[in-house]
Amino acid sequence: MRAYELRDKTGLDALTLAEREDPVPGREEVLIQMRAAALNYRDKLVLNGLYPIMPLPLIPLSDGVGTVVAVGEHVTRVKPGDRVAAIFDQNWLSGELPEKSLSLGGQTDGVLAQQVVLPQDGVVRVPEHLTDEEAAALPCAAVTAWSALMVRGTLKPGETVLVQGTGGVSLFALQFAHVAGARVIVTSSSDEKLEQARRLGADETVNYQRTPDWDQEALRLTGGKGVDHVVEVGGPATLPRSLNAVRINGHISLIGVLSGSSAEISMHPMLFKQIRLQGIYVGSRSMFEQMNDAIALHKLKPVIDRVFPFEHAPEAFRYLEKGGHVGKVCIRF
Numbered sequence: 001m002r003a004y005e006l007r008d009k010t011g012l013d014a015l016t017l018a019e020r021e022d023p024v025p026g027r028e029e030v031l032i033q034m035r036a037a038a039l040n041y042r043d044k045l046v047l048n049g050l051y052p053i054m055p056l057p058l059i060p061l062s063d064g065v066g067t068v069v070a071v072g073e074h075v076t077r078v079k080p081g082d083r084v085a086a087i088f089d090q091n092w093l094s095g096e097l098p099e100k101s102l103s104l105g106g107q108t109d110g111v112l113a114q115q116v117v118l119p120q121d122g123v124v125r126v127p128e129h130l131t132d133e134e135a136a137a138l139p140c141a142a143v144t145a146w147s148a149l150m151v152r153g154t155l156k157p158g159e160t161v162l163v164q165g166t167g168g169v170s171l172f173a174l175q176f177a178h179v180a181g182a183r184v185i186v187t188s189s190s191d192e193k194l195e196q197a198r199r200l201g202a203d204e205t206v207n208y209q210r211t212p213d214w215d216q217e218a219l220r221l222t223g224g225k226g227v228d229h230v231v232e233v234g235g236p237a238t239l240p241r242s243l244n245a246v247r248i249n250g251h252i253s254l255i256g257v258l259s260g261s262s263a264e265i266s267m268h269p270m271l272f273k274q275i276r277l278q279g280i281y282v283g284s285r286s287m288f289e290q291m292n293d294a295i296a297l298h299k300l301k302p303v304i305d306r307v308f309p310f311e312h313a314p315e316a317f318r319y320l321e322k323g324g325h326v327g328k329v330c331i332r333f
């Protein structure tokens, strides 16, 4: 079978299509014929050598869906013919984050391969109404948004959520908040993307290029009170404004590092407003399953921007790099 590998160095130019031996499932493992995969910003970091990874060679990508084609003799959770997605952290099944993480396409081989073997515990069935590409979009971005708002944020109907940008995590956050009955404010660099966000249920939109003080706009839109939740993907460049935009006792999900990973930030708003700052690291398998139930119930459809054939996977990374996408960039096997 064929797989993309980072062999002895990182970098997009180092991504190589290689022949590997067909994998064979062990007693507790399943063999999956991959059908679709999805890219995350994190995979760009992996490729660029900016993410902790296992020694090379490494097969990248955490997110993918496929059909179970063979199972080991002790496998009971799935059967041949089932359509399954890999879970992002193979060690996090339920409860709190385990001490040792095992993320696909980072700490262990990922899913940018025609066939993948995973432990039976490391996969979940996906909602039937989704296409393969839509289902492949779920493991990292959607579970992260679900964990941020529905699990850690305990979002309630009528609350206001501010979502930054129109990338993968942000659009899932918008969709979950909308069906949960929340009011959603979306920021973006592009009016066209904001128009798309409105079609997905955004109640208010702010172009952060034209309105760089979008925190003031969020305060104005909430009558001076501030928003209940911020889905913070920008990092150091946006956190000070998020701290300003959130209400007293409000909640900020610290998710992204789009503008870097360290900053000098005033403690004052956190203390004086008793802000709850919650770091998020994707989520567990049980969160993924709970989210899938909600996606199936509401017939939610992930937003797929563009699909590239497996043979053109490097182009998909280049496309993601440009940042013109709305929602997810996928690969079809």
Ligand SMILES: NC(=O)c1ccc[n+]([C@@H]2O[C@H](COP(=O)([O-])OP(=O)(O)OC[C@H]3O[C@@H](n4cnc5c(N)ncnc54)[C@H](OP(=O)(O)O)[C@@H]3O)[C@@H](O)[C@H]2O)c1
Binding pocket: 039, 040, 041, 042, 140, 141, 144, 164, 165, 166, 167, 168, 169, 170, 187, 188, 189, 190, 193, 208, 233, 234, 237, 238, 254, 255, 256, 257, 258, 259, 280, 281, 282, 323, 325, 327
């Ligand atoms: N902690 C976790 O578990 C976890 C999980 C998944 C992702 N992440 C992180 O979350 C971030 C987003 O990931 P993703 O996969 O959703 O990325 P993505 O699909 O590449 O989306 C990035 C989008 O963010 C928006 N953006 C960029 N700079 C911004 C800024 N200064 N203010 C507001 N929006 C800005 C842009 O939207 P517009 O074009 O609309 O402006 C851009 O399209 C990344 O840093 C990623 O590493 C973390």
